[in-house]
Amino acid sequence: MSAQATDVTPAPSAKGALRRRLPGSLAWHLGSLAILAVILYPVIWVIGGSFKESGDIVGSLDLFPGDPILSNYTSLTDGIADISISTFFFNSLLLAVGSVIGIVVSCSLTAYAFAKIRFAGRNLLFTLMIGTLLLPYHVLLIPQYVLFRNMDMINTYTPLLLGKYLATEAFFVFLMVQFMRNLPRELDEAARLDGCGHFRIYWSIVLPLCRPALITSAIFTFINSWNDFMGPLIYLNEPGKYTVSLGLKMFVDQEGLANYGGMIAMSLVALLPVLAFFLAFQRYLIDGMATSGLKG
Amino acid sequence: MQQDGNAEKRTGRRTILKAAGASLAVAGLGATATACGGGSGSGDGTVTIRYSWWGAEDRAERINKTIALFEKKYPKIKVKTDFQPYTDFWKKFNTQASGGNPPDVFQNAIGFLRKYDAKNVLLDLSEQTEAGNLSMDGFRAGLEKFGEIDGKLLGVPVGSNSMALVIDKPVHTRAGSKPEQGWTWDDFDEAMTRIRDRTGRAGDSGMYGVMYLYDLYLRQNGKAFFTEDGLGFSEADLTAWWTKAEKGVKSGLFADPKKVAQIKPKSALSAELAGSEFTWDNFTVRYTSEGKSEYGLAPIPTTDGKRTGQYLGSLMLSAYKRTEHPKEVAQFIDFMVHDPEVAKIMGYDRGVPTTQAQYDAYQPTDPVNKAIAAYEASLVEAGVLEQITPHPNGADICEAAFLRIAEEMALGERSVEDAVKQFFSESKTALAG
Numbered sequence: 249m250s251a252q253a254t255d256v257t258p259a260p261s262a263k264g265a266l267r268r269r270l271p272g273s274l275a276w277h278l279g280s281l282a283i284l285a286v287i288l289y290p291v292i293w294v295i296g297g298s299f300k301e302s303g304d305i306v307g308s309l310d311l312f313p314g315d316p317i318l319s320n321y322t323s324l325t326d327g328i329a330d331i332s333i334s335t336f337f338f339n340s341l342l343l344a345v346g347s348v349i350g351i352v353v354s355c356s357l358t359a360y361a362f363a364k365i366r367f368a369g370r371n372l373l374f375t376l377m378i379g380t381l382l383l384p385y386h387v388l389l390i391p392q393y394v395l396f397r398n399m400d401m402i403n404t405y406t407p408l409l410l411g412k413y414l415a416t417e418a419f420f421v422f423l424m425v426q427f428m429r430n431l432p433r434e435l436d437e438a439a440r441l442d443g444c445g446h447f448r449i450y451w452s453i454v455l456p457l458c459r460p461a462l463i464t465s466a467i468f469t470f471i472n473s474w475n476d477f478m479g480p481l482i483y484l485n486e487p488g489k490y491t492v493s494l495g496l497k498m499f500v501d502q503e504g505l506a507n508y509g510g511m512i513a514m515s516l517v518a519l520l521p522v523l524a525f526f527l528a529f530q531r532y533l534i535d536g537m538a539t540s541g542l543k544g
Numbered sequence: 545m546q547q548d549g550n551a552e553k554r555t556g557r558r559t560i561l562k563a564a565g566a567s568l569a570v571a572g573l574g575a576t577a578t579a580c581g582g583g584s585g586s587g588d589g590t591v592t593i594r595y596s597w598w599g600a601e602d603r604a605e606r607i608n609k610t611i612a613l614f615e616k617k618y619p620k621i622k623v624k625t626d627f628q629p630y631t632d633f634w635k636k637f638n639t640q641a642s643g644g645n646p647p648d649v650f651q652n653a654i655g656f657l658r659k660y661d662a663k664n665v666l667l668d669l670s671e672q673t674e675a676g677n678l679s680m681d682g683f684r685a686g687l688e689k690f691g692e693i694d695g696k697l698l699g700v701p702v703g704s705n706s707m708a709l710v711i712d713k714p715v716h717t718r719a720g721s722k723p724e725q726g727w728t729w730d731d732f733d734e735a736m737t738r739i740r741d742r743t744g745r746a747g748d749s750g751m752y753g754v755m756y757l758y759d760l761y762l763r764q765n766g767k768a769f770f771t772e773d774g775l776g777f778s779e780a781d782l783t784a785w786w787t788k789a790e791k792g793v794k795s796g797l798f799a800d801p802k803k804v805a806q807i808k809p810k811s812a813l814s815a816e817l818a819g820s821e822f823t824w825d826n827f828t829v830r831y832t833s834e835g836k837s838e839y840g841l842a843p844i845p846t847t848d849g850k851r852t853g854q855y856l857g858s859l860m861l862s863a864y865k866r867t868e869h870p871k872e873v874a875q876f877i878d879f880m881v882h883d884p885e886v887a888k889i890m891g892y893d894r895g896v897p898t899t900q901a902q903y904d905a906y907q908p909t910d911p912v913n914k915a916i917a918a919y920e921a922s923l924v925e926a927g928v929l930e931q932i933t934p935h936p937n938g939a940d941i942c943e944a945a946f947l948r949i950a951e952e953m954a955l956g957e958r959s960v961e962d963a964v965k966q967f968f969s970e971s972k973t974a975l976a977g
Contacts, residue, residue, distance in 0.1 A: 303834055306810040329604035329627075393643040402645055482639050485594065485626045485647075487604070494628070500809070501600035501629045506830065 298516055302509040320509035324517070328498045331487050333514065336495035340474055341521065343408055343491060347473040348466045350412030351420055355465060356458065358415040359424030360450045364436060374425075381418045385478070393482060403485040408476075412469070420465045427461035428454055463532045470525050474518075492518045591869045592622040593876060597651035598633035603893055610886045614879050621872045634940075641665045644866075649873045651894075652699050652862040654932065655940040657691065660862075661698055662937045667863040668696040672874035679878055682899045685929060691860045699860030700877050703895025706856050706923060707756050708825040709842040712835075715743050715819040716842075723842035725926050732845040736797045739819040746799035749812035749821040752789030753950030755943045756857075757822040759933055760844055761785070763853030768933040774975055775942075776933075779964050786953055786960045793954050801954040810834055824857065825916050826895050832912045839912070841919040843926075854923060855932040859894045896920050941974035 289311075297305045298320050300313040324333050361367075362374055396407040415421055431454065439449045455462070477493045484490055487498075496518065499511035597607065604627055611623045626647065628636060634656075640646040646665060660666050672678045680688045683701070691699030709723065716723070719742045721735035736747025751757050759769035768776040792798040799818040813821040814835025820842070821831075831839050844852040861880060863873045880886055884905030887897045892913045897903045908914050923929055945967060953963035 303836070306807065306815075306834075329601040330608050390639060390642045393639050393645075397643050397645045478635075481628065481632055481636050485596075486624060487626065497629050497632060498601045498604065498627070501598060501603070506600065506809070506834070507602075 294512055295516065298509065298513040300509065302507055305508045305512065320513035321517075323510055324514055328495060328510070329487060331490075331495075333495070333517075335488060336490055336492045337518075337521070339489060340491040340493070340518075343405060343476075343480075344470050344473040344521075344525075346405070346409050347412045348469050350409060351417055351465055351469040352462050354413050354415035355417060355420040356424050356455060356462060357450070358421050359428055360446075360454055362421070362425045363428035364449070364454070365446065377418045377421060380416070381422075389478070389482065396483070402483060403489065404483075405489075407483045408473075408479050417469075420469070423465060424458060424461050427458055431457050460533060463529050467526060467529055467533070471522055474522050590620050590622060591872050592624055593649060593867070593869055593872055594624050594626065594647040595649045595876070596626040596633070596637070596647040598630045599627055599651075599893075600629065603627070606890050606893055609889045610880065610883075613883070613885055613889075614876060617879065618872075618875060621869075621876065623876065646864045648867040648869060649861055649863050649876055651702075652691075652860045653940075654690075654699075654857060654860070655935050655943060657693055657698050657860075657862075658935060658937040659940065661693060661696070665865055666696075666698045667865045667867060667870060667873070668698065669700065669863060669874060669877070670695075670697040672870060673697060675871070675874075677871050677874035677878060679882060682882065682901055684898060684900055684903060685856055685924060687856060687858060687898045690856070690858055690932065691862070699862040700881055701858035701860050701898040702881055703826075703890075703892070704856040704858045704898050704920065705824040705826045705895040706854050706920060706929075707760060707822060707844060708828075708919060709820050709822055709844060710813060710825070710828050710831060711820040711840050711842050712813060712816070712818075713838045713840045715739060715745060715837070716840075718743055719819070723845075725843045725922065725928075726849050727843065727845050728849055729845045729847060733797075736792075736819075740796050743819065745816065746812075746818045747797050747820060748792075749799050749818035750789075750793075750801060750804060750950075750954060751822045752786055752792075752798070752954065753947045754822050755946045756824075757844075758785060758946070760853040761847075763930070763933065764847040764851050770933055770936055770939060770942075772934050773936050775968070775971055779968055782964045782967065783960060786950065786963060789950070790953065790960055798954070801951060805951070805955075813839070824895075825919050826892060828912050828916060829892070841915055843922075850928075852928045853930065854928050855930050856920075856923075857895075857932070858898060892916055936975055938971070938974035938976075942971045945970045945974065 292311055293309075296310070296312045299316040299318070300308075300320075301317060302320075304313065327333055327335075362370065362377075392407070393402075396402055401407055401410075411417070435453055435457070436444075436449045439453050444452070475493060476491070477497075480491045480494050484494070492514075496511055496515055499514070500506040500508065595611075597603070599607075604625075607625065607627075611625065615621065615623060627633070633651075637646060637650065641660065641663060652660075652666075657666070669678055673680050678700070680697070680700070684704070687701045687704060690701045691697060711723070716735070716739070719735065719739040721738055723732075723735065739745060739747040755769060762768050762777050762781070767781070770776055789798065793801060799812045803817055804812045807815040807817070811821060811823075811827075811831055811834065812818045814831045814837075816835070816837070822844075825841055828839050828841060844854060846852050861877045863870065863877070867873055881897075881899055882901055884901055887902035887905040890897070891906055892908060896917060897906060908917055949958070949963050949967045949970070952958045953960060958966065
């Protein structure tokens with residue numbers, strides 16, 4: 249009863265405030281919606297396109313098909329060029345998960361060394377490592393290819409994974425080093441007093457505190473590996489070993505019949521794992537930022 | 545095919561397991577993985593050759609069927625395939641060639657012959673011809689000479705094409721245009737004007753950027769796009785060609801280049817922006833699947849009423865110079881160009897079959913492929929086919945530059961004068977390599 253009374257009293261003022269704020273907030277929302285529509289248009293176009301006939305897709309601005317068809321999706325179950333679609337997804341997933349494990353383990357170990365251990369030449373090595381960021385991928389491409397060819401590793405996943413296990417992704421090392429430097433020194437000093445060695449400090453103190461940096465690296469690595477085209481293109485020589493990004497390219501060639509419908513349907517399906525991975529891990533990311541924010 | 549599908553899946557899974565093992569080995573030990581060593585011979589005398597081409601899934605399914613036939617006939621040879629779209633194919637091939645690991649046999653085009661011959665990548669197949677592993681007999685219209693350069697047989701043609709004017713038939717009929725063998729550029733201009741005036745559509749999609757068409761025009765006038773080692777025309781020639789093009793774009797005879805760029809990868813013809821397009825005759829198949837209209841093939845306009853300057857172009861199969869299995873590669877190419885069953889499977893996918901035996905084996909039944917066959921037959925009948933223009937090392941880069949710079953000119957980003965200069969400076973660099 250009393251609740252009702254208290255409800256009544258603020259109502260007029262709230263209404264007044266609403267009336268005062270209404271034009272501004274309406275304009276704000278309409279503006280945001282307009283921008284959102286522009287941003288989402290291509291996405292909706294692609295979704296609509298996946299239900300169109302191949303001939304109606306390219307060159308048409310219509311969002312939705314006049315006569316929606318499912319055959320773009322059902323035809324995916326037949327596979328591309330005698331290879332089942334699931335093969336491409338399995339290969340991509342294998343590479344993406346393999347890359348994530350490699351990056352998280354190797355880059356964090358390397359970062360620990362750079363951030364927490366004093367050793368001769370540390371600054372020089374760190375500078376050199378940052379320097380590798382400046383080398384364009386295409387400069388390394390052919391020397392790397394020759395190297396892996398001489399080691400007889402072409403047409404395996406090794407060239408695509410090996411570097412990830414050897415902490416060659418300087419950006420992620422850098423990210424983790426910066427994160428670890430901000431961790432209070434007292435924590436590892438306390439651990440040392442309790443008799444921990446480097447590995448124990450790394451494993452029990454630093455790694456748990458670095459979770460946001462690890463998750464960020466994992467998300468970016470997964471997405472990069474899933475979308476990588478040049479690497480698999482150069483190193484894999486058998487359609488049976490192809491990844492999704494290569495498989496998508498099999499639908500269209502300028503000389504032959506182009507199956508745009510199949511390509512769009514498959515690219516939408518190919519988005520799902522990335523989306524799922526991001527959704528599964530982003531809450532840890534936000535969680536981590538919130539907790540580290542409180543501490544800082 | 546059912547069986548093949550299963551086999552494919554089985555090998556697929558096995559290689560994945562191997563790869564998984566390899567990646568685990570890397571993860572666990574940091575050791576180099578040796579699980580998938582790529583030896584191409586094995587104990588029982590079976591050899592494996594690698595075969596790459598550019599194309600999409602449809603071509604891949606056809607090629608897989610022809611390979612199944614080949615492996616049945618030659619049980620000691622296994623063929624591993626690999627394919628990408630055109631541009632990705634050459635990116636990959638270039639890396640492989642630089643890294644000393646190109647496929648044993650691969651699809652090739654005329655613009656790349658001298659380039660990769662200069663890089664020592666292409667095998668001279670004439671030794672294999674002499675050894676009896678590869679027959680160069682029975683080719684149509686002198687095509688056996690097509691892949692010969694400086695006396696070396698660097699490529700074996702698999703499917704011939706020629707340039708044509710692909711037209712939207714109803715549009716041309718409405719405009720009252722009747723292209724026929726021997727029509728002139730004046731007739732062509734008149735037809736384009738009529739199409740624009742009567743149908744409200746541009747006459748042509750943008751012929752000024754098509755290197756292979758400009759080549760024909762030059763040949764009609766006693767020149768050619770390339771000589772053995774350079775460009776076969778002057779800056780004044782190109783200025784005249786592109787000045788005419790600029791006028792055509794402005795007056796609406798050629799499709800609005802902005803719109804043409806927007807609807808890519810669809811063609812301006814099938815998107816109903818233009819009534820015709822100069823391209824290779826086999827593109828009609830693609831346009832028919834893309835567009836809603838009925839498409840036909842019209843002859844190339846002439847300067848003197850006779851010469852079109854045309855020649856047969858062709859995709860080829862080439863081999864890697866240091867392949868470990870030259871004999872098997874030659875047998876493979878031989879099978880692919882001579883076996884009648886192969887022609888029945890491939891159809892006109894890569895162009896009209898180049899050997900008489902394959903040409904006779906496949907009779908197209910659909911209207912589009914029938915039209916392509918009729919068009920090529922009409923060229924032979926009219927006696928307009930000549931020797932192909934030489935393609936020097938760097939021809940592929942010149943072709944891409946020609947198309948790009950012409951488009952920039954049409955879009956108004958460059959003046960004609962500037963475009964001509966840019967093309968000559970870029971092609972000079974490309975041809976010097």
